[in-house]
Amino acid sequence: MSSHIPDDAFPDILRQRVLAIHEVLFDDTEAAEAQELTASTASLLAAVAGRARALGDSRSAWLLFTALAGALPEPDEVLALRRRLQLSSSAEDAATEALAATRSIASVRGVWNRRIRILRGKTVVDVNFCAKFEHNTGIQRLVRETISRWVSLEKGMDLVAWDHDQITRALHPGEFERVVHWSNPGRNRSEVEEESDVDLIVPIDCDMLFVEVPPEAVCARLAALAEFSGNRVSIVGYDAIPLVSADLVPARESERFARYLAYVKHSDRVFAISAAAAGEFRGFASAVAAQGITGPQVFELSLPVDLPEIWETHDSLAATPLVLSVGSHEPRKNQEAVLFAAGRLWDEGLDFQLIYVGRGDSSLTGPFDRRVARLRKKGHRVEARRSVRDQELSALYHSAYVTIFPSLHEGYGLPVAESLAAGTPVITSDFGSTAEIGADGGCLLVDPRDDDAITNALRRVLTDSKYMDSLRNQIEKRKHRTWADYADGLWNGVQSREAQ
Amino acid sequence: MISNTGRHDVTQSTPRTLSGRPSEQAQFEAELASWLDFVSRATRKRLRLEKLITARGILKPVTLAQRFVIKSREVGFIPTVKLVNTRLRQMKQSDQ
Numbered sequence: 001m002s003s004h005i006p007d008d009a010f011p012d013i014l015r016q017r018v019l020a021i022h023e024v025l026f027d028d029t030e031a032a033e034a035q036e037l038t039a040s041t042a043s044l045l046a047a048v049a050g051r052a053r054a055l056g057d058s059r060s061a062w063l064l065f066t067a068l069a070g071a072l073p074e075p076d077e078v079l080a081l082r083r084r085l086q087l088s089s090s091a092e093d094a095a096t097e098a099l100a101a102t103r104s105i106a107s108v109r110g111v112w113n114r115r116i117r118i119l120r121g122k123t124v125v126d127v128n129f130c131a132k133f134e135h136n137t138g139i140q141r142l143v144r145e146t147i148s149r150w151v152s153l154e155k156g157m158d159l160v161a162w163d164h165d166q167i168t169r170a171l172h173p174g175e176f177e178r179v180v181h182w183s184n185p186g187r188n189r190s191e192v193e194e195e196s197d198v199d200l201i202v203p204i205d206c207d208m209l210f211v212e213v214p215p216e217a218v219c220a221r222l223a224a225l226a227e228f229s230g231n232r233v234s235i236v237g238y239d240a241i242p243l244v245s246a247d248l249v250p251a252r253e254s255e256r257f258a259r260y261l262a263y264v265k266h267s268d269r270v271f272a273i274s275a276a277a278a279g280e281f282r283g284f285a286s287a288v289a290a291q292g293i294t295g296p297q298v299f300e301l302s303l304p305v306d307l308p309e310i311w312e313t314h315d316s317l318a319a320t321p322l323v324l325s326v327g328s329h330e331p332r333k334n335q336e337a338v339l340f341a342a343g344r345l346w347d348e349g350l351d352f353q354l355i356y357v358g359r360g361d362s363s364l365t366g367p368f369d370r371r372v373a374r375l376r377k378k379g380h381r382v383e384a385r386r387s388v389r390d391q392e393l394s395a396l397y398h399s400a401y402v403t404i405f406p407s408l409h410e411g412y413g414l415p416v417a418e419s420l421a422a423g424t425p426v427i428t429s430d431f432g433s434t435a436e437i438g439a440d441g442g443c444l445l446v447d448p449r450d451d452d453a454i455t456n457a458l459r460r461v462l463t464d465s466k467y468m469d470s471l472r473n474q475i476e477k478r479k480h481r482t483w484a485d486y487a488d489g490l491w492n493g494v495q496s497r498e499a500q
Numbered sequence: 501m502i503s504n505t506g507r508h509d510v511t512q513s514t515p516r517t518l519s520g521r522p523s524e525q526a527q528f529e530a531e532l533a534s535w536l537d538f539v540s541r542a543t544r545k546r547l548r549l550e551k552l553i554t555a556r557g558i559l560k561p562v563t564l565a566q567r568f569v570i571k572s573r574e575v576g577f578i579p580t581v582k583l584v585n586t587r588l589r590q591m592k593q594s595d596q
Binding site: 010011014040041042043045046090092093095096099103106107108110112 | 532535538
C-alpha cells in the first residue's frame with residue numbers, strides 16, 4: 001500500500017466504493033450515475049445498506065463489507081454483518097450497523113489508497129504467486145504455460161493478485177510480464193512489490209479460477225468468497241499430499257493444507273491434474289457431506305506430456321550414461337533410495353553418472369550434499385545441482401540415459417512427463433499418477449518402497465540395451481498431450497455451464 | 501463526532517428535528533464522519549509504521565505486511581512502533 005494518503009482522500013475513496021456497489025445492488029447503471037451527481041455519500045451508503053438489508057442475502061453483505069473495509073471478509077464477518085443488517089430498523093440504522101461491523105477491519109487491514117473496480121460476469125484468474133515471484137517449478141510452470149496461451153489466443157479474462165493478502169487487485173505491468181512473458185530476457189526480474197495505482201478488483205457474479213495453491217493468510221477470505229459472494233469458483237486441484245501423506249511432510253504443511261481445504265469445500269469445481277488427484281479430491285468432497293455441505297464437483301483434467309515451448313532440444317553429449325533425478329529435495333521424492341541403489345550398482349562395477357536436480361530445505365540438502373561430496377571423493381560420478389535454469393534442465397533431460405523418479409506420492413509427476421517428452425525413458429513408481437503416465441509406455445514401473453526393486457530396475461536399464469530400445473520405441477508411439485491441449489481443456493471447463 | 505474526552509457524542513453539533521431529537525439521517529451523517537475520521541487516522545498511523553519498519557530494512561515489504569497484519573490482529577488494535585519492533589524481532593528469532 002502507498003505509504004501516504006492525503007487527508008481528504010478517504011471521503012472520496014469511500015464515495016467511489018459506495019457508488020460502485022450501488023450499481024450492483026440496484027442493478028442499475030443509470031440510477032447510479034444520477035445519484036453520483038446529487039446524493040451525499042451518507043445518503044448513498046444508507047441506500048446500499050438498506051438495499052442489502054432488504055435483499056437479506058450473504059452476497060450483498062459480502063459486497064458491502066468489502067467496499068467499506070477495503071478488504072475481503074472472512075466467513076464469520078459476512079455472517080455477522082448479514083445478521084446485523086437483518087436486525088436493523090431502517091436504511092440509516094443498517095448503514096450504522098455496517099459501519100460498526102467494518103470499523104476495526106477497515107482501520108487495521110483495509111487497503112485505502114485506491115479505487116475499487118467491480119468486475120461483473122467476467123472470467124477472473126488469480127495468479128498471485130507467479131506474478132510476484134521468480135520461482136518456477138511444477139505449479140508455476142502450469143500457470144505460465146496455460147495463461148500465456150490464453151493471452152495469446154485473446155481469451156477474455158482478468159488476471160489478479162492479492163494486495164497485502166487483503167483484497168484482489170490488478171497486476172502491475174512487471175507482474176503481468178512475469179506471468180505471461182516469463183521467457184522474455186529483457187523483463188524486470190525484481191521481486192519487490194512496486195508502488196502502483198492499479199485498481200483493487202472486486203469480482204461479482206464472475207467465473208473465478210484459482211490455478212495456484214493460495215497462501216494460508218488468504219484462505220479464510222477465499223472460503224467466504226466461495227461460500228457467499230455469488231462468484232463461481234473453480235480450482236486446479238494438485239494433490240492432497242499434506243493430508244494423505246502427512247507422515248512425509250512437515251506438520252506445518254498439513255495444518256496449512258487443512259486451511260486450504262476449508263475453502264476448497266465451498267468451491268464449485270475442482271479440475272484435478274491426474275486421475276489419482278481427482279480421487280483424492282472426490283474423497284474429500286464426499287467427506288464434507290458429514291458437515292451438510294455438497295462439496296465441489298471434481299473433474300479429471302490430466303496435465304500434458306510435453307516440454308515448455310521455450311525449451312530447446314539437445315543432442316546427448318554424455319559419454320557415460322547419465323541417470324537423472326529431478327525434483328525438490330524432500331523425503332517424499334525418495335532421493336535417498338536412489339542414492340542407495342546407485343551405491344550398490346557402483347559397488348558392482350557399473351559405470352554411470354548420477355545428477356540430482358532440485359532445491360530443498362537446507363536442513364535436508366546440507367547432509368545429503370555432504371554425502372554426495374564424500375562419494376565424489378571416492379571417485380563416484382554424482383552431483384547435486386540446487387539451482388538449475390530451464391535451459392540447463394532441458395539439456396539434462398535430453399542428455400540423460402534414463403530419468404529416475406520413484407516418488408512416494410505425487411499429484412502428477414512433471415519430471416516423468418518432461419523426460420518422456422524429451423524422449424528419455426523413466427524409472428518411476430508403480431501406482432498413482434506416475435503409473436497413469438507410465439501406462440502409455442516408456443516407463444519402467446517399480447515399487448518405490450522396495451530398495452531391491454529400484455536397484456534391479458536401474459541395473460536393468462543400464463545393462464539391457466534391447467530393453468532400453470523397447471522403452472524408447474514406446475515413447476515414440478505415445479500420443480503426447482500438449483500444453484496447448486491442457487490450456488484448451490481448462491478454459492473450456494471453466495467456461496462450461498453444464499455439469500460435466 | 502468525537503468529543504474532547506474521545507467519546508463518541510452525536511448530540512453536540514448534530515442538526516436536530518423540531519422535536520429536539522437529531523434526525524436519523526443527521527445522526528447517521530455524524531456516525532459516518534466519525535467512522536471516516538477513525539479509519540483515516542488509524543490507517544495513516546499504520547502506514548507510517550510500515551514505512552518506518554521497511555526503511556529500517558527489518559523485513560522485505562511483502563513479508564512485513566503479512567506479519568504486520570498478524571500482529572495487528574493479535575492485539576486487536578493499531579500497535580505502537582515499539583510493540584511491532586519487539587514482535588518482529590521475536591518472529592525473526594523464531595524463524596531462525
